Amino acid sequence: MSHGDYRIGNVVVDATGLVGILDWEFAHLDDPVRDLGFGLVRAWRFGVDDKRLGGIADVDAYLERYNGITGFDVRPEELDYWELAGNVAWAVGCLTQAQRHLRGQDRSVELAILGRLGAEVEYEICHLLEKVA
């Protein structure tokens, strides 16, 4: 089971801890590690690029805790793979949003401009591919 849009913007916390996880409309059957890697996508770091986990932390403690609770043995390389896959999904998402505008389903500058801003995500994909090449 995968949430499908598991990123910092969909996690609600308060001073006592986790309040809820929002936006389950993309939930589907998939590798659960997909969710773990999707939150690392640079677009969800909101400018704090050196903190790979949603702009708030690095991934080591996150992965260790996840493995500890679930009993899984997710390797850092799996996160690398799903981070790349998450970027590809979001790059396609940008084009899909722009198409909604261009086809007249939902006319808005906000959707239109994603067709161009998708280049940011493409650049990140090239950067990640260079790291593993």
Place this chain on the structure above:
Amino acid sequence: MTERPTAQELTEAIAEFLGGEILPTLTDHRLRFRTLVAMNALGIVYRELAALPPEDDAERRELAQRIRAGDVDSGTLARVKADVEARLRVASPRYLDRY
């Protein structure tokens, strides 16, 4: 096919936004007038862009075709990245400072 939305499609989207969402909220006469003038100016840009010859993207198309056919070599990624970078210099130049 050149970048979508094209520059012309973007001016169209902005004109729709100004006319459909901003103008109806404006009660100040001076602001209404200036917004209408801005929309006219945008109309000039739109028509001027319509008169321009289409961008030559043969090189980009050829690269895409080769990648689809599986014809990639050690220089392919660098060529793709250079193309993305050229588009980013137009779409979001400051983003490049983050690398």
